[in-house]
Amino acid sequence: MRVLKYAILGLLDKGQLSGYDITSKFKEEIGHFWSAKHSQIYPELKKLTEEGFVEYQIVIQGTKLEKKVYSITELGKKELHEWMNRYSPIPDTQKDEFMLKAYFVSSLSQEEAKQLFKDQLEKRGQAIAFLEERLQELEGKEEPVSFSSPDFGHYLVLSRALEREKGYISWLERMIAKIGG
Amino acid sequence: MRVLKYAILGLLDKGQLSGYDITSKFKEEIGHFWSAKHSQIYPELKKLTEEGFVEYQIVIQGTKLEKKVYSITELGKKELHEWMNRYSPIPDTQKDEFMLKAYFVSSLSQEEAKQLFKDQLEKRGQAIAFLEERLQELEGKEEPVSFSSPDFGHYLVLSRALEREKGYISWLERMIAKIGG
DNA sequence: TCCGACATGTAAGGTGTTACATGATTTC
DNA sequence: GAAATCATGTAACACCTTACATGTCGGA
Incomplete structure (x- = not known):
């Protein structure tokens, strides 16, 4: 490739x-x-x-x-x-070490599991504020960013990265509630 | 590692x-x-x-x-x-060939860009129905799936995979609208 | 009897990371 | 003058994929 x-x-x-x-x-x-x-x-x-x-x-x-x-x-x-x-096939595996640990969660106690998820939430949360700032900088310059803008590619990666993290975090929060304890 | x-x-x-x-x-x-x-x-x-x-x-x-x-x-x-x-650091790069193409979108015409995104949407959409079925099978067995369930790890990966795809798709749809043309 | 699944291995090559190695330029 | 950044390269090793290689078992 x-x-x-x-x-x-x-x-x-x-x-x-x-x-x-x-x-x-x-x-x-x-x-x-x-x-x-x-x-x-x-x-x-x-x-x-x-x-x-x-x-x-x-x-x-x-x-x-x-x-x-x-x-x-x-x-x-x-x-x-x-x-x-050219069409590039979507790989069926997107490697994620944390999700591998999540799959093996039954080998942990409830407390350990909760800690694992809380650590992940904390670390993922740190990236968000920074991404949000960058995106607002870009949107502040010219709103809305359109296809013809020279920053459109930049906008695409920033907005995708931000949403990816937001989605991950909201899932983590729901799973922490589900683990309970 | x-x-x-x-x-x-x-x-x-x-x-x-x-x-x-x-x-x-x-x-x-x-x-x-x-x-x-x-x-x-x-x-x-x-x-x-x-x-x-x-x-x-x-x-x-x-x-x-x-x-x-x-x-x-x-x-x-x-x-x-x-x-x-053990704490495993979150990698700052999660490789995604499609997003690399998205970043270079300015090298494409509006029509080509729209096609690129629509193709991606179509391919990503195919996986969802399958994931949704698996998850419903699991939730049908015992609702709600809890930490103590032997299927909890399975539930975690399925629900995460499904949400990841859903998030990707909703972003693709919004970007296709933004490309316009 | 054939085909798909079960079962295990090695070889070659491509991709990616860490470490080794060196030196110039700019900024404080 | 020291430190951070600019600048380019190679070597060794780890990780991963594709292809090569072989043979058994169960069912249609």
């Missing part, structure tokens, strides 16, 4: 980036749904260059530091577009 | 299973949140045996077919319990 390949092509389609920049992007908004470490990104960029999907220029930062600034090629754009319109 | 190790220990804690049985379990309810292929399971069982967390008896099926039936050891139970009560 080589999803990382398309993630990089998609990022470069929005503008020129160095390997370091791409690493940073994966720590921001898109990081909620895809990410990679620099140790995976640099070899992938090398491969994409060899395949002709991207190209780079060396830019000098300061006096000595060499930086490779990558751009997507026409071939790369074609490849990206093909993937965007 | 070796999550597969704990997944296997958790399954064996509920009862004796062969490698084939474990493979089957990952195709059922827990498969929504964790799974592995038999090619990963058999070597892991060998390793867990060497480590003393599980043990097996050879059982003859029919006249010739040898089957290894695994059980969890006391050491394995201790190890499972330690993991169940």
Whole structure:
């Protein structure tokens, strides 16, 4: 499938980036749904260059530091577009270690189970406020964010990430009540 | 982290299973949140045996077919319990190829974007009816399913899987309306 | 008698993480 | 001057999927 390949092509389609920049992007908004470490990104960029999907220029930062600034090629754009319109099957497993523990809940006492769920609720709750702020920033700029807005992709990932967390939390709260004790 | 190790220990804690049985379990309810292929399971069982967390008896099926039936050891139970009560950090990335495409939506025309989202909605919708049935089966048996019920873990994964899909679908519907066109 | 399910394994290759390794630039 | 950030790469290892490989059992 080589999803990382398309993630990089998609990022470069929005503008020129160095390997370091791409690493940073994966720590921001898109990081909620895809990410990679620099140790995976640099070899992938090398491969994409060899395949002709991207190209780079060396830019000098300061006096000595060499930086490779990558751009997507026409071939790369074609490849990206093909993937965007290709049907990608929905995986039947979305791995979630907490839910695996939840499935084995019978191996715990009622108190332990309640603690497990409460810990999860607390940790999940922390992310929400931050996401809510980002989304309001975006909606404050231009309401409503529409398809033609350059921020629409950003809006999509933020709103989805927020709702995913909200749904998880409301389920956790109901299950904690059900565990009782 | 070796999550597969704990997944296997958790399954064996509920009862004796062969490698084939474990493979089957990952195709059922827990498969929504964790799974592995038999090619990963058999070597892991060998390793867990060497480590003393599980043990097996050879059982003859029919006249010739040898089957290894695994059980969890006391050491394995201790190890499972330690993991169940250990804090596992929530990963900040939950990979989702569709959301990656959504982030790159600006590289598509309005028609292509709408098609992408509608295809996703259609595929996600197919799973729901099936999940709803399973859950109703469970709730029909004993309402409400409580902590002390042997089906509580099953209930947790089913209800979470169903709500996850419902949340995804309602978001998709709203975004399709927003794309317009 | 054939087919699908039961049953167990290994090999090769792709994907992803952690650690190793180095150096320049900017900010306090 | 020290620390954080910018910048690029490789090595080792863990995890996961696809394919290879073999054979039995039960039912239609």
